[in-house]
Amino acid sequence: MDGLTALRASTVAAAGVLLVAGCRDHAQPPRRVFVGHVRVGGVGHVRAPRLRACLRRFGEVHVTGRTRLVEREERLGASLTISDPGLPYLYGCDFPPSSSSLCGAAVGEWRDRRLNDPRLDILCTDREGRALGAAWFVPLPRARSIAVRERRFTEVYPPAGGLPVRIWTREGVRYERSSAVFDVTQRGPDGRPLAHERLRAAVAG
Amino acid sequence: MSLLRPLLRPLLCPRVVFLAAFLVALSLVAAKAALATFVSANCNYNAPTPSPNMYRDGSVTVALVARYEGYHWGGGCWNDNDVDEGPNEPLQTSSTGGEGGDCSGLTFKVWRESLNTGDGGHYQWGRLRNVHGPYAAADFKAGVGVPNATYPKADAIVMDAFASSTHIGMVYQRATSGADQIVEAKCEACGTNIFTRTYRSDSAYGGVRRMGWTG
Numbered sequence: 552m553d554g555l556t557a558l559r560a561s562t563v564a565a566a567g568v569l570l571v572a573g574c575r576d577h578a579q580p581p582r583r584v585f586v587g588h589v590r591v592g593g594v595g596h597v598r599a600p601r602l603r604a605c606l607r608r609f610g611e612v613h614v615t616g617r618t619r620l621v622e623r624e625e626r627l628g629a630s631l632t633i634s635d636p637g638l639p640y641l642y643g644c645d646f647p648p649s650s651s652s653l654c655g656a657a658v659g660e661w662r663d664r665r666l667n668d669p670r671l672d673i674l675c676t677d678r679e680g681r682a683l684g685a686a687w688f689v690p691l692p693r694a695r696s697i698a699v700r701e702r703r704f705t706e707v708y709p710p711a712g713g714l715p716v717r718i719w720t721r722e723g724v725r726y727e728r729s730s731a732v733f734d735v736t737q738r739g740p741d742g743r744p745l746a747h748e749r750l751r752a753a754v755a756g
Numbered sequence: 757m758s759l760l761r762p763l764l765r766p767l768l769c770p771r772v773v774f775l776a777a778f779l780v781a782l783s784l785v786a787a788k789a790a791l792a793t794f795v796s797a798n799c800n801y802n803a804p805t806p807s808p809n810m811y812r813d814g815s816v817t818v819a820l821v822a823r824y825e826g827y828h829w830g831g832g833c834w835n836d837n838d839v840d841e842g843p844n845e846p847l848q849t850s851s852t853g854g855e856g857g858d859c860s861g862l863t864f865k866v867w868r869e870s871l872n873t874g875d876g877g878h879y880q881w882g883r884l885r886n887v888h889g890p891y892a893a894a895d896f897k898a899g900v901g902v903p904n905a906t907y908p909k910a911d912a913i914v915m916d917a918f919a920s921s922t923h924i925g926m927v928y929q930r931a932t933s934g935a936d937q938i939v940e941a942k943c944e945a946c947g948t949n950i951f952t953r954t955y956r957s958d959s960a961y962g963g964v965r966r967m968g969w970t971g
Binding site: 608609611640642656657658660667668670672673674726727728729730751752753754755756 | 892893900922
C-alpha cells in the first residue's frame with residue numbers, strides 16, 4: 552500500500568466519522584455561469600485568421616463545400632473544429648480567448664459519430680501561465696447544453712453542427728501526468744440533467 | 757423488538773461506527789490492490805535527472821529498452837524484461853494502466869525532453885517513470901516545443917523522426933532499399949519494436965528533429 556492509498560483510506564474513514572458526527576455544511580459562494588458563443592457553417596461563418604492558422608497546422612485539410620466548421624468562443628479559450636464528411640478525422644485548433652494565435656491542436660478519429668479518444672491538449676495556458684486542458688466531448692443526441700464545472704464558475708457549451716464539443720478546464724489539468732479531468736453535466740431541452748460524468752482524458756497518440 | 761433495542765444500542769456508539777468505517781476503507785484498499793495495473797504496481801513519478809550531454813547512440817539504447825515491452829495508449833512506463841505485462845488492452849484507452857509507451861510518449865522519453873515546453877535541456881527519465889509528456893504526434897509534426905523542429909525528411913538521420921498527424925516513429929537505421937528501420941510504438945497488437953517503414957516517402961509524414969544533440 553503506497554502513501555497515497557493509505558491517505559485515501561484514512562480520508563474515507565475520517566469522512567465516515569464526520570458524516571456520523573454531522574458536520575455543518577459551509578456556505579458556498581455563488582458560482583458564476585458563462586455561456587459560450589458558437590458559430591457553425593462553412594468558410595464564411597468562421598473567423599478567417601483562425602481558419603488560416605488551423606489550415607497552416609493541418610496541411611492535409613482541404614476546405615470544401617462539404618466541410619463542417621464549428622468555432623467556439625469560451626471564457627477559458629476558443630476553438631475551431633473541422634470535419635469533412637469524406638474523411639474519418641476530426642481536426643481541432645485551440646486558441647486563447649479572443650485571439651487568432653494557435654496555442655494547441657488535436658486530431659481524432661471520427662467515424663459513425665464515434666470519437667476514438669477525447670484528444671486532450673494541454674499546451675495552452677491562461678494569462679498567468681497556468682496550463683489549460685481542451686478536449687472533445689461527444690454529447691448525447693438529446694443534450695441541449697454541456698456544462699463544465701470549475702470551482703468558481705461553470706462554463707456552458709451549446710452542442711452544434713452534430714460534432715463533438717471542444718470543452719476546457721483549468722482546475723482539472725494534471726500537467727505532470729499529461730492528463731485532465733472535466734466535470735461535465737449534460738442537460739436536455741427542458742433544462743433537466745441528462746447525465747453527469749467526470750471525463751478523464753490523457754495526452755496520447 | 758423492545759428486547760433487541762438494548763442489544764443494538766452498543767452498535768451505534770461512535771467507536772463502533774468508526775471501526776465499521778475503517779473496515780470499509782480497508783476493504784476498498786484490498787479491492788484496489790486486487791485490481792492493480794502495471795502502472796499502479798510498478799511505476800513512479802520521480803523527477804528526471806538533468807544531463808548536460810545527449811548522444812544519438814545513447815538515445816538508441818534508451819529506445820531499445822522499450823522494445824518488446826508493449827504499447828499503451830497515452831503510456832510512458834516500462835521495465836526491461838522483454839515481456840508486455842499489459843497485453844490485449846482495449847484499443848486507445850489510457851485508463852487501463854498497461855505497460856509501454858505510445859508513439860509520442862516513447863519519442864518524448866527517448867528524446868529526453870522536459871515537461872516544460874520552453875526548456876530545450878536534456879532530462880533522463882527512468883524507464884519506470886510514468887511520463888508521456890505534453891506532445892501528441894501532431895504536435896511533434898509541427899515542431900511544437902523548444903526542443904523540437906521540423907526538418908527535411910531527406911536529411912533525417914538516426915534518432916530524427918517522421919511524424920504524421922496521428923503517428924510518430926524515430927529512425928533506427930536507414931535501409932538501402934529506400935525504406936528505413938523505424939523504432940516506434942505502433943499499436944496494441946504490434947507493440948514497440950523496429951519496423952521497416954516508408955515514412956520518408958509518405959506525404960502524410962514530415963521530418964522532425966530533436967535539437968541539441970551533443971553528438
